[in-house]
Amino acid sequence: MHIRIASSSTLLLLTLATACAHAPSGGNPAPATTACAAPAMLCWDFEEGTPPAGxxxxxxEFSGQLLVDDTRAHGGRYALHARSLSGGKEGTQGGPKKTFRFDLPAHFGPVLWGRVWVYTTPERPMSHAGLFSxxxxxxxxxxxAFDALDWYEVATWQQxxxxxxxxxxxxxxPEWVQVSxxxxxxxxxxxxxxxxxGANGDHPEAATPRVWLDGVELDWPQQFVFSDPPTATQPVREKATDFTVVETGVILYQGLTVPTDWWLDDLAIGRQRLGCGSD
Structure with a gap:
């Protein structure tokens, strides 16, 4: 594990580096930096072989485990492993959920870039599977409190x-959903x-999330509001001052009948783009 926000001097850099926090929400993004070479970044490579400090x-919920093990790794020996998740019934609410949370340092800022390597087997789930929020x-x-916060999420749905x-x-x-x-x-x-x-410049609302796969930005041909009961009215995406907590692992919001494994490795977050280079 490499935590770059570990000292008072680095925390000061995090507080002061506001120029890095306001990445563009449209057009070409800022160029990627080498992972965790810059200050104000947090990186985890799981090489302690146990869940990271903090x-x-x-x-x-339901069957399976979330642990750090050496069954498969993107880099080094260890990775975070959501092992043999299953439970519930596809198409109905309620599925396996295995996650960790991490409280961010104070004054993190309203913009959060992230990067993680993911391996999934043996099938693509149809159900909503959250990976990071x-x-x-x-x-x-x-x-x-955790349940009183607005939030962004990266996930899969319908494979x-x-x-x-x-x-x-x-x-x-009601949530604003984008499917690639x-x-x-x-x-x-x-x-x-x-x-x-969550800052989005002078725009009145927070930006919609953007996601890249192997360096290529995803498009969103399917966009809609999900709500129960249904509504066509989009939610107001309230603007952020500071992100305060992140959650990672795997969350199935509907059932998963085929036991499935995910590995997450070289997870990194910061206030500028990190790219796909490992630490």
Whole structure:
């Protein structure tokens, strides 16, 4: 594990480096930096062989485990492994959920870039499978309980990559959903990058999430509002002051009948793009 925000001097750099926090929300993104070569970044390579310091268990539902082991790794020996997840019934709410959370340093800022390598086998799930999310207090608040925060998510659904902006959970909707035309990479390592821009310049709302696969930005031919009961009214994407907590692992919001494994490795987040180079 490499945590670059570890000292008071680095925390100061995090607080002061506001120029790095306002990445563009449209057009070409800022060029990628070498992973964790710059300050104000957090990186985890899992090479201790145990969950990293500061990570706490968040969700544990249905069958399977979330652990750090040496069964498969993108780099080095170890990776985070969501092992043999199963449970519930496809098409109905309720599925296996195994995650850790990590509280970000104070004054992280309203823009969060991320990168993780993911390996999935043996099948692409049809159900909604969340991989990473980041949360922030609603406008006018400097903190809040986990279930009172707005949040961005990177996931898959119907075997394709997906991104979402959510209001607080529960209920977590109405949510703005974007589904790509790109199938989930199966039986191989894939590099996912994302940009969660909660500042979005002078725009009145936070930006929609952007996601890259192996360096190529995904398109979103399918966009819609999900809500129960249904609505066509888009949620107001409230703007952020600071992201405060992230969550990673695998969350199935509907059932998963085929036991499935995910490995996540070389996870990194920061205030500028990191690219797909490993630490």
């Amino acid at each position: 990570w706490t268990a968040r969700r544990d 980041a949360r922030y207090p609603r406008p006018g608040h400097t903190s809040g 394709k990559y997906m991104s979402i902006w959510h209001p607080p959970e529960p209920p977590g909707f 035309s790109t199938p989930l990479v199966l039986d191989a390592w894939a590099c996912l990058e994302w940009l969660f821009d």
